[in-house]
Amino acid sequence: MKIVVCVKQTPDTAATVTVENGVVSWGDAPLVINPWDEYAVEEALRIKEQQGGTVAAISLGPEDAREALKHALAMGCDEAVLISDPSLAGLDSLGVSAVLAAGVGKVGDVDLVCFGRASVDNDTGIMGSQVARRLGWPALTLVSKVVSIDGSSKTIEVERMLEEGRQQVSSTLPAVLSVVKEINEPRYPSFMGIRKASKAEIPVWTTSDLGIGEVPSPALAWPEIYAPAKVETKCEFIEGDSAEAIAAKLADRLLEEKVI
Amino acid sequence: MTNDILVYIDHFKGDPLPASWEAVGAARKLAADLGGSVVAVVLGASVSDLAAAAIAHGADGARIVEDPLLAEFRPEPYADALKTIAANAEMLIFPSSGRTRELAAMVAVDLETGVAPDVIELEVIDGQVIATRPIYAGKLLSKIVARDKRPLILALRSRAFPKLDADASRSGDIVTVEPEINAPKTEVKGYSDAEVGVSLTDAAVIVSGGRGISNNPKLSPPAEITDEKEIEVWKAQQGFKLIEALASVLGGAVGASRAAVDAGYIPYAHQVGQTGKVVSPDLYIACGISGAIQHLAGMRTSKTIVAINKDGDAPIFKLARFGVVGDLHEVVPALTEAFKERLQG
Amino acid sequence: MDFGLSQEHEMVRRMVRDFAAKEVYPGIKEADRNQEMDPQVLPRMGELGILGICIPVRYGGQGMDYLSLGLVCEELEAVDTTLRVVMSVHTGLASMTLLQWGSEDQKRRFLTPLAKGELIGCGAFSEPGAGSDFSHISAAGKRKGDSYVLNGEKMWISLATKADLAMVTVRTNPEIEKASAGLTTFVVELDRPGITRGDIHGKLGVRAGSTGWISFQDVEVPLENRVGEEGEGFKVTMSAFDSGRYTVAAGATGLIRAALEASLAYARERNAFGRPISDHQLIRQKLATMRREYEIARLLYLQAGWLKNAGERNTLETSFAKHFATDASFRAASEAIQIHGAYGFSDEYDVERYMRNARGAMIYEGSNEIQTLIQAEYALKERQDKPLRMEMPAYDAEIWQAG
DSSP states (O other): OEEEEEOOEEEOTTSOOEEETTEEEOTTOOEEEOHHHHHHHHHHHHHHHHHOOEEEEEEEOOTTOOHHHHHHHHHTOSEEEEEOOGGGTTOOHHHHHHHHHHHHHHHOSOOEEEEESOOTTTOOOOHHHHHHHHHTOOEEEEEEEEEEEETTTTEEEEEEEETTEEEEEEEESSEEEEEOGGGOOOOOOOHHHHHHHHHOOOOEEOHHHHTOSOOOOOSEEEEEEEOOOOOOOOOEEOOOSSHHHHHHHHHHHHHHTTOO | OOOOEEEEOOEETTEEOTHHHHHHHHHHHHHHHHOOOEEEEEEESSOHHHHHHHHHTTOSEEEEEEOGGGSSOOHHHHHHHHHHHHTTOSEEEEEOSHHHHHHHHHHHHHTTOOEEEEEOEEEEETTEEEEEEEETTTTEEEEEEEOSOSSEEEEEOTTSSOOOOOOTTOOOEEEEOOOOOOOOSEEEEEEEOOOSSOOTTTOSEEEEEOGGGGOOTTOOOOTTOOOHHHHHHHHHHHHHHHHHHHHHHTTOEEEEOHHHHHTTSSOGGGBBSSSSBOOOOSEEEEESOOOOHHHHHHHTTOSEEEEEESOTTOTHHHHOSEEEESOHHHHHHHHHHHHHHHHHO | OOOOOOHHHHHHHHHHHHHIIIIIHHHHHHHHHHTOOOTTHHHHHHHTTGGGTTSOGGGTSOOOOHHHHHHHHHHHHHHOHHHHHHIIIIIIIIIIHHHHHOOHHHIIIIIHHHHHTSSOEEEEOOBTTBSSOGGGOOOEEEEETTEEEEEEEEEEEETTTTOSEEEEEEESOSSOSSGGGGEEEEEEETTSTTEEEEEOOOOSSOTTSOEEEEEEEEEEEEGGGEESOTTOHHHHHHHHHHHHHHHHHHHHHHHHHHHHHHHHHHHHHOEETTEEGGGSHHHHHHHHHHHHHHHHHHHHHHHHHHHHHTTOOOHHHHHHHHHHHHHHHHHHHHHHHHHHGGGGGSTTSSHHHHHHHHHHHTTSSSOHHHHHHHHHHHHTTOOOOOOOSSOOOOOOHHHHHOO
């Protein structure tokens, strides 16, 4: 089985994130592997351990964005590639999905692509579906369990977490999965893995390496990024003649303020 | 290129997602500023009644695709169908669900256009639509606009936009479209029940009970329970049933203060605080909790705190956005009913 | 002088931090209250390779350097001292002593399973009647043909009841004038006939750990278990302390950091006189001191680790590190309690546990009074380091990582 995991490098979730003049900063908080991606890496490794094969981690980012890939290697991925090119700055999902799909294509003969559910910075959760669509492969999102997978018959069955309940879906391979955290408990990087990862030379693929001529320019713009207004913690006391009246008022206020 | 604002009506086995009507409502408001028609789009095996409901909720008309290949939702065939319909629209708006996220993503790729999920606010300035969505777990907000590609595809967060009440007298055309749809490579095999219980640390809503939960003089315990301590615990458990009911209606989890856990009212797994779990939900409703610093340490980063306590001077009110000075045993069940009406109606 | 740590070091530290925070912290207060060691701790630390972090791969270890050992200890003790105590006795006193003084056969039979976590080790040196005055221990070993017969009692032994083997130093030559030259060290499997052991409860701190006594009654130990030559036991034991003491220093540094982090969090939240108490100068002074002493302790133990990597004798530097860090960690924990006010006095918060745990380290692995005497001897040049017959090997990545 040849598996590719797409990982992203994001600031530590404990970081204090601020914005000044539209530029987001996280102080000296470290850059780490997107926490959701750890579940994707773990699942890929488990499938490989069961079925045999290889797991490659790919990431799109600036030149020095190797933390996520190093972590993936330390967990046990066989190889890691950074896709980086000055022309790839400022892309939106249209461009990123095209680049990642090209990356999967360049790895070649891939049976399965795994994504984490979303990234903790942008939090759109659409990359898995978009990369699948570009590759023409089925997308299986919100996967909470890989029930069975067979590299020779090229089939997979998964369980997905929908709002309405758990859904079982079968599919052909190759396919693209995005996984939720109920799927597994990611392993710690082993010390051997850490050593290999820190020594590893991570190759960089540029747009010409990928063989993509023109990357789709962004369809969206972000004219403003700002911190939400600090809500005054002056308590608004809800009063009324009866418990029912108070409850009605409170429920209305909460819905009005879009708290619910 | 038309100036149609398409609204995708999401449904599960024929049951419409109520948030679909919110999307119609939001589209109506945009149409008022931008001009253009609000056109509902419904895909499935047999959907004309959903189309009619969409029109009743404010759509000017509807386009439907009825095809056996669409009997069970799969994003690929649905995207095949939707992309043809949406190709010339100005905007395509979705309510939020697992289905619509995949669908919106794929249609965006097919039409080489932009998509922004989880939109919480919409404005129109100088004829341009500006969508706001949270990033970095809501620590920051981002405004989004479309550059030159259309349609602009958006998925709206549930309950962030108002819906219009259904008005059966509203009318509009329902047009059937027959786009080419490829058979999917995946197959839905079945479903199993949704999980019972939300994890405390993941919950978006938490309703917590404190020491005050056992203090309900109106309750009479069953005759078999005579020991004072046992009566206290029994009363507390009845109280926690009220908490549980409110949490259930809000799709949330049940929490507790250390005092309640120490007193044996509820297991340690529910404890919120310094010892116990640290939580950061969107809404934290503290019932009968005074708000000592070690409890606050566990929930102070909650987005909105509501406090219900008999003691108007309880420290928790300093942190709360909304407060009710009253008896939780009356207010909590009343709140449960109030929300039932508003959310499930 | 490059004060930076490598990416490998940072990844090691993060991994251990995650493990301790995720798997140990949630249950630590209860374990501490019950005075019982969490049964998962030793197997997990073994499985994850933490127990053998700085032992060469060919002896079952992970092949990392001595700095990594220090970093690991800092992270472990920041969650609870008992985790670091495991490293001190299993890795420091047992494994590293065997690495330095053990025969190839002993390394194969004992060091390898210790490094893999298949066996648990400890150091049985102190006795009811002798701790600081180590030359005058009374436990005895009598040569009898191809074995020795051990008699006596060891006390205040961490992991006494959990370990599979112990490094035991006894008096084999009662006649010799220089008492320290009459000691010999053995590796003793703790299931040998004649050995009984028990737990000591009621300790002020390190309650989520396991401390006990081991009694030897006519315990026969074969010649192959003797570590070093007859009469080298004092040197072997002092080498053991150079290793163990280093882990104590690194761990105590982590404890200072934990006290500091807890204090910063609390001080930012707690209001008094109209503002967070972190705005008030007397609180700020405490926070500054904690921070300064953390940095000092850190530099001292990293220096010791660096010397160990270089294969250089580091008894003095390790003494500085242990002495300073342990005293500072007690101060830091005590001040952290003060910052927390009444809440610091409750086990709802971690800081009272930090203080109780910190107190022990000022006493064990060479009391801080002994450290002072050692430092004076070096200062007065009354003490010169002479080469040992067996030195702790310098770290060499290629050699350590060769399978």
